[in-house]
Structures are given as structure tokens and as C-alpha cells.
Amino acid sequence: MPLHAKVDEIHGPAELTINPVFCQEVPPVPRHQLPAESMAPDTALQLIRDELILDGNARLNLATFVTTWMEPQAEQLMQDCLSKNMIDKDEYPQTAELERRCVNILAHLWHAPSAAPAGSDEGGAATGCSTTGSSEACMLGGLALLWRWRAARAAAGKTGPEQPNLVMGANVQVCWEKFCRYWQVEPRLVPMEPGRLHLTGPEAAVRCDENTIGVVAVLGSTMDGSYEPVAEIAAALDAHQEQTGQDIPVHVDGASGAFVAPFLAPDLEWDFRVPRVASINTSGHKFGLVYPGVGWIVWRDAAALPDDLIFNVNYLGGEMPTFALNFSRPGSQVAAQYYNFLRLGFEGYREVQRTCQEVARYLAAEIGAMGPYELLSDGSDLPVLAFRLADPQKSGYSVFDLSERLRQRGWLVPAYTFPENMQDVAVLRIVVRFGFSRDLAELLIEDLRVQVKALEAAQHEPVPLFPEGQRSAFAH
């Protein structure tokens, strides 16, 4: 007698059904058209889950800055809020309230003059909002700069087709190039040079003129994790203003660093303590420790955000101002951000970021001591390290080969070349995130040693330095 019966997948008790996916009871699944018939929910789930096995293991992805681990309680909360629409402030006033609190918490952390004073539990009057990520936040920050420049020109009675420009390092994230292209602003990119991997004050100031809408300073370059010197850039722009009368605001792209520096470098003045800083963005889903889908932007005060960019939506019979590119989006990420704030507090965030930094420094020390590698950063700003082969010709293999080999074990360690002017420099980068423990780091170092040895042993078989098609395979 058979131990289990084969039961019709829809009508029979589910626990007795042989999985129809594995028994080929499911007709071929069309990939690019809507299937003609429905299928059982468990069948659909199994099919898609199986396909997704092919995605890499997010925890071994050392390329991304984006959160890959959250506490189960936070996951539960996100589940609870999946169906809440962030824009529907009328139906979900409490989700809107959590967003407002998060904006005030960040404004306070970044020393905005409009934030509630330390120790007070007043509402705070910070100007800012949540977004889907830093890209949208940067777009909003850039728009505010563009509108302010236009308003200043109109006020000065200037007309004519001048082309606005935005000054920034060539190391900026691609969202700034998008901003420039979409809004027809000329990007003035300061190239990187050996020994200068990000923007400096003098390099920024010399490119500014009366059509410069602002300067972007990146707190935590995606290239190497280094902080751009915001205070020095602002000082150079102060001197520029003295000479020319041009008052050029700074936007800080703190996608990663605005959630790291307040905890690990509290004395570093990069935020609203620097009077020229008009706005700051960050990614809640990077070192804000939330799963993908949330960013933040805060302006120094209401004056830094032109009124005519703001739309009003109905809110409990009243009007609620919004500034966003998207309309509907889930409330889960905002609730999860507030969960982290409440759960971790200042000390908790500091502990998390400090641990990441220690792991990054450990990795840097080990890799630096291996011999063939030269460190370009060692985790002392963002918990990120970038390193390259000290002598790629002599080594006989490239960082792309090493990246490929590490992948065989599941580690995703991206290799990429630097932008214009330094395209001949190829590096590997490791981002240490919450959830990447010292223990995992030791395993990575062990694997790295094994692979380096194998590559060195294979030296007599020449390996191309930059295999075709891999040069720009990695996007930040």
C-alpha cells in the first residue's frame, strides 16, 4: 500500500499533495506573458522561491551599502505596515507622525537650528521628509538648490538663458549625474587624482561662478569610503564669496556617512554646524539599518526649501505639505526606521557602527599585511576599505581575477576602476555592514589567502589584467 496518496492539488488536503512543481504537473510557465490560467498559491510561491535561489546570498554581499539584516521584531513591524500607504496621511495619521518624529530626530542629530533643543520633548519644527532612498532625496535637495538660484536671479532682475551648474567631485554617486541630466544642470565634475580621491575646498571654489546652484560634498565616498572635507569646502566658498559676492550653498550627500559620523566622529563638523550647509540627505537603508526603501532629507530651516516646490495634500481635513517625486509608497520602512531609533538609541547606533568599524579595520590590517596589496582606505571614515594590487604587472593577475575567485565561495567583493583621470587604477572594495561579524571577517581573510596563493601559483599562465567586459561591470 502506498504510504501517501497523490491528491488533486487544488481540492485535496495540501499536506498530502506531492509538490506539483517537482512532479511536472504544472504546465510550462510562460515567462514573458500572463499565464492563461491561475495556479495554486503554494505552487506559485514554490516556483518563484526556487528561481530566487539563484540570487546571491545577501549576507555575503560585501559590495552593497544596503541593509541585509534586521531584527525579527522589526521584520514583524514591517509586515504589519506593508499595506499602509505613506502618502495617505489622512488614513494613516500615526505613520505620518512617525515620519515627522524621524525627521526631527535626524535634524537634531545633525544640529539643525530648527530642531527641538536637546533634552526637550517638544515637537520640533524641522523641515524634511522621508523618500524612497538617497537618490530621491538628492533629487529633492538639488531641486531646492535650483529653485533658490532661479529665485535669486529673478530677485536680482537677471533674465536670459544662463545654464545653471552644480560643482562636485567625479566620485559622486550616479544620482547626481541623473539630477543634472534630468533637470538640465551642467555637472562640473572635479576629477580624482592620485593622492586626492575626493573633492577639496580649493578645487570646488575655483569651478564656481554666478550660475553655480550649489556644491555637493559627499560624506562617505562610494569609491573608498572617505569623507569629503565639508568644513574646508565651506571655508573655500566663504573666501569665494568675499571675492565675488556669490553665496553658494552646500548640500551634503550623507547617504552613508550621515548615519555614521554623528556616532563615531561627533566632533567632526560636517553638518548644520557649518553655516553654509543648506541640506543633508541620508539613506535609512544603509547605515540607518533599515531594509531597502527609505531615505531622508533635512533642510537647515524652512527658508532653505522654496515654498513653490511644496504641494499640499489633505490631512485629517487639513492640509499637509509634501515634497516628493513618488506618490504612493509603503509605510513599513518609516515604521522600521522609527523602531531602530527607539530600540537602539544613540548608544545602540554607536555600538553598531563602532563594531562595523572595528571589523573594517581588522580586515584592513590583515589585507595590508598580506604583501601584494596597497590600501586606499582603511575603514577610519566609513567602515569601508578599498585596496589595490601594489604592482599589478608583477603580480600577474588583476583584482578582477581575485574578485571572480572569491565569488566561487559566495563572497561578493566588487572590483572596479576609478573614474576619468584614474581609470588605470583598479580596486577591490569591502563594505562592512551590521551583521558582518568578526567571525565572518576571519573566514573571508582565510579564503582571501587561499585564493591569492592560487592566483600566484598560476602566474606562469598569463591572466589578462582587465578581462573583456568586466571593467565596468560594477555600478555603485
Ligand SMILES: *Cc1c(COP(=O)(O)O)cnc(C)c1O
Ligand atoms: C548609495 C548612495 C546614493 C544613492 O542612494 P540610494 O539610497 O541607493 O538611492 C547616493 N549618494 C551616495 C554617496 C551613496 O552612497
